[in-house]
Amino acid sequence: MVTLAHGANHGLREEIKAYWSARAASFDSQPGHEIFSEEERAAWHRLLRRHLGEGEGRKALDLACGTAVVSHLLDDLGFQVTGLDWAEPMLELARSKARTRGRSIRFLMGDAENTMEPDASYDVITNRHLVWTLVDPLAAFRDWHRVLKPGGKLLIVDGDHVNPGLAARLIRRLSAFVARLSGDAAVQHGPAPGQMETHLSILSRVHFSQGARADEVVKLLRQAGFDTITVDTDMRAIHKAQRSNFSFLKGLERATQHRYAICASRS
Structure with missing residues (x-):
């Protein structure tokens, strides 16, 4: 972990905000971000139900939405949803999507590490692919614990995007070799080539610069006051559904990565 002074933290957080603002335009075109099939949507619904149950009007805060x-x-399952993000271009697309689908989802601009939401105001908090970007995850987790009602649940969906296993490394090299051999450009699944340098610079300075392993996340959640923590690494149904939008080798690579859902409760 890289230790940063407060001023450096502030500068890094502004860089992260600008980076995700720049990613907004292409975000929904990339598999693994947007959902492209009803099979994948159903797999996500099953994951959320497994850990959070049906919404039944309960209040949910979707961080870095x-x-x-x-x-x-979450809205599909009957939660009363607030989406919070600090990148206005992302929120513009989120509001447009809600209008198109005729959904009543509340959107706020705010910082996922310091939500400024009232104490004990949500039954559920969710986030996907946020934790690896956190500058001060312990402070963020303490804030999320504060915002949850007693008995509320936090669901984190994330992974270690820094340390691919041996199988993933071999598949990645084979995929690059096949692309060179065929002369085909690789399908873009993450930052555009012009954004990769910024991505790597940010990654080198966040707390989980060495990879957001589930056990390290759990350790910090316990320090923040969460209990009854479960780690769910069974993402197979989601990965299987996503496979049709990836190349064969990319689909295999994703299936070998350390990805997980962590559910934690506030007593």
């Missing part, structure tokens, strides 16, 4: 993919999944 982006274009509101998870917000809409």
Whole structure:
């Protein structure tokens, strides 16, 4: 972990905000971000139900909601959803998507590490692919614990995007070799080539610069006051559904990565 002074933290957080603002335009075109099939949507619904149950009007806060993919999944299940993000271009797309689908989802601009939401105001908090970007995850987790009602649940969906296993590394090299051999450009699944340098610079300075392993996340959640923590690494149904939008090798690579859902409760 890189230790940063407060001023450096502020500068890094502004860089992160600008980076995700720049990613907004292409975000929904990339598999693994937007949902492209009803099979994948159903797999996400099953994951959310497994850990959070049906919404039944309970209040959910979707942190770093982006274009509101998870917000809409929660809305489908009957939660009363607030999506929070600090990138206005993301929120513009999120609001447009809600209008198109005729959904009543509340969107706020705000910082996922310091939500400024009232104490004990939500039954559920969710986030996807946020934790690896956190500058001060312990402070963020303490804030999320504060915002949850007693008995409320936090669901984190994330992974270690820094340390691919041996199988993933071999598949990645083979995929690059096949692309060179065929002369085909690789399908873009993450930052555009012009954004990769910024991505790597940010990654080198966040708390989980060495990879957001589930056990390290759980350790910090316990320090923040959460209990009854479960780690769910069974993402197979989601990965299987996503496979049709990836190349064969990319689909295999994703299936070998350390990805997980962590559910934690506030007593």
